[in-house]
Amino acid sequence: MKTKTIRVIVLGLIVHHDRLFLSEGFDAVKQETFYRALGGGVEFGETCQAALQREFQEELQAELTNIRYLACLENLFTFMGEPGHELVQLYQCDFVDSYFYQNQPFTFIEGDNQCLARWVDIDQLKSNALRLVPEDCLAYLL
Template sequence: MHKPGEIRVLALGLIKKGDRTFISEGYDPVKQQTFYRAMGGGVDFGETSFEALQREFQEEIQAELTNIHYLGCIENLFTFNGKQGHEILQIYQCDFVDPKFYQLENLVFAEGERQKTALWVEISRFKSGELKLVPEQFLEYL
């Protein structure tokens, strides 16, 4: 877990299949709101965001990535679980090496102590506002 007042650097992977994207589901207990975010995680000291992206997908869902292209950077100021957060997000477009990931309905994985779910979601459901994508600027890359 990160310390209060810390700016975190994350590497996130945008994976698409047709009109759907592979996304992680989260829940904010204070806002009582479900939200969705691209998969990935924190960049460790001495590691590039490119390396962190590959490591996080490997650790969380045992997936290898290919066709990795850098898309851009988003600075994200947010509140989660009643606490202020600040992140620098390095965004990459990528594909799964193993085709089995494209067949999955959903996938439950552990992130630290928490159980999380990743699933394929129609991009139109984020664009219409039916589902909440965080940060909202991520929509520009979809």
């Protein structure tokens, strides 16, 4: 039997011209596309801010600036038929390199999967035309 644990993750909200920089995911069990801010797990002995910077460096080779703590969110969810439980340390930040503000998709590798990150109109998230996870992140969008 697999032991269930609560995972601590860090996510970075990057807003630019009414758009939010997000990774695109797909749950094959639910047949549902969703969007999530980039970030990942916090390692033992690592601060949340250091984890945020490391994750963006690993995934996009991107440096962050103007990093500001927003909140801690509790996220209970089901992904690929399995229950999950996360404590999300949420930050607002910006890219150092203006290259990342271009309106193009960026691919990166996460584990064994090729992933896509792109700019998404905030209005599409607020209207639920596109699904943002965790949904509580919506409260922190201007």
